[in-house]
Amino acid sequence: MSRSRRLQRLVSVFRAFFDESGNDRRRNRALIMGGFVGHVDEWLKIEDAWDDCLHQHPRIEFFKHYECQSLSGQFWKFNREQADQKMLDLAAVISNFDLQGLCAIVPHALGDIDKASRKYARGAAKAYDWGFITATKMTFQWMEPQPDGEKVDFIFDEHSALRFNIENFNANKEEPFLRDYMRHAGTCTPGKDEEVAALQMADLLAGEFSVEGETQVRSEALRIIGTRNDVGYLRCEPPAQHMRMLDLLTFGSVLRGEVGEFLKLQRQNLLSPEEAHERLANLFALEAFVNLQRKRLVEFLENDPAYQEFRKRYIEATGIDPMVLSAEDSEELS
Known part of the structure; x- marks a missing residue:
């Protein structure tokens, strides 16, 4: 048996593996969610070749792009030339097999809502979320020629935001409005790139694509991968109401926090009548501001042709x- 961890073939005959790069919004202009999709049989063949390349002198046990770049971790004994050559050798392995490369580009300028607001979000709130959405969208587009019965399983490298996205992914499979869009959706699970060769390949692609975005220079590794395998990319384009909704969620989160703090101080009798009156006045002012933002969002949606077309199709599909x-949604936003 190969030294690498073998993929177990289940019902789905296609697998898509993704990892992200460019997470630091202070240093990177965009998050890149990159990876490959291919037939399970192709993935099983590539594992031995990848494993053999890893263990050729100078040997490493697994590949991480940032370790290769910084000469740390698995690459701590390497010099720059040796590390670059190891990455090129691994890129050559990828180029020998029939895989489709996919990269989602999510500019950090899209903005993130604060952590406290996230639990109230109905959809994407972080750059990672949009990377997940765009990567799965590209994969479904690639799967369109396949018969409806064919499924693709997704494996994403572990990330703190992944559980939220997997829950949405599974919920979307049950959503009548998305039935056709999700018809090729199989499972979606986390994985560890130290253990899964295909996630190491995704890491290499995402890392090099991120470097290209920052330097505007195509690397030799990407050129080698592209000698046989096409690498498609798509810039994330959230709906026009995205930023307005994030603002509303953030302001609503602040209001909830302020109300909770006020009630806590009141129960503990820590506020004088004057202080309580001042805090209440501030809360009413903040509530009025949140309601104004909600009103502006509704007005925007009512006058947005794209949203109204979506609304029409959604009503037709779901009623x-x-x-x-709903009363519950309205209460949560207030």
Whole structure:
């Protein structure tokens, strides 16, 4: 048996593996979610070749792009030339097999809502979320020629935001409006790139694509990968209401936090009548501001042709008007 951890062939005959790079919004202009999709049989063949290349002198046990770049971890005994050559040798392994490379580009300028607001979000709130959405979208587009019965399983490298996205992914499979879009969706699970060769390949692709985005120079590793395998890329384009919704969620989170703090101090009798009156006045002012932001969002949606077309199709598919907030939703945003 190969030294690498073998993939077990299940029902799905296609697998897509993704890893992200460019996470630091202070240093990187965009997050890159990169990876490969291919037939399970092709993945099984590539593992032995990848494992053999890893263990050729100078030997490493697994590949991490940032360790290769910084000469740390597995590459701590390497010099720059040796590390670069090892990455080129691994890129050559990828080029020998039939895989489709995919890279999602998510500019950090799209913005993130604060951590406290995230639990109230109904959709993407972080750059990682949009990377996940765009990567799965590209994979489904690649799967379009396949018969409806064919599924693709997704494996993403472990990340703190992955659980949230897997929950949304599974919920979307049950959403009537998304039935056709998700028809090729198999499972979606986390993996460790130290253990899964295909995630190491995804890491190499995402890392080098991120470097190209920052330097505007195509690396030799990407050129080698592209000699046989096409690498498609797509810039994330969130809906026009995205930033407005994030603002509303953030302001709503601040209001909830302020209300909670006020009630806590009141229960502990730590506020004088004057202080309580001042805090209440501030809370009412903040509530008015949140309600104004909600009103502006609704007005924007009512006058946005793209959203109204989506609204029409959603009502036809589900019988539910997305413009009508339930009492529970309205309470959460207030």
